[in-house]
Amino acid sequence: MTSLYPVVLSVHVCAVILSGSYFVIRAISALLGATWPRARPFRTASYLIDCVLLMAGLTLVVILPAEIFANQWLSIKLGLVVLYIAFGMAAMRSSLKLHVRCLSLIMAVITYTNIVGTALLHHPLGWASKWI
Numbered sequence: 001m002t003s004l005y006p007v008v009l010s011v012h013v014c015a016v017i018l019s020g021s022y023f024v025i026r027a028i029s030a031l032l033g034a035t036w037p038r039a040r041p042f043r044t045a046s047y048l049i050d051c052v053l054l055m056a057g058l059t060l061v062v063i064l065p066a067e068i069f070a071n072q073w074l075s076i077k078l079g080l081v082v083l084y085i086a087f088g089m090a091a092m093r094s095s096l097k098l099h100v101r102c103l104s105l106i107m108a109v110i111t112y113t114n115i116v117g118t119a120l121l122h123h124p125l126g127w128a129s130k131w132i
Helices: 002-031 040-063 073-092 098-121 126-130
Strands: none
Touching (some): 002 073, 098 126
16 A cells, blocks of 8 residues: 555645645635636536545545654644635635635635645644744
């Protein structure tokens, strides 16, 4: 099973980059008044990318030894993912005021950056662990 690790990791990393980039493009376009980001095909594409991301992530959890997760970085990462989803949903919600959607987009990007730092460093504090 560990022979699959490089392939699954590559799929996961590509999905992370694609998911984050696609979200930012859609959110900025929606903030600028475009209607295409909320159209069904573009929402569906987002769901498909995120499903691939989730499946690759879960596969990595199964493949990797449990000791890697001993310091709870994965739990923090999953909590940050929930926050990222909430901020992302708010950023895309047309019923909210523009300044709330802008702030939500900024918070989503900050949360996404922290998710990446936590995953790369395998540390609950993510990028902050470099300064502490």
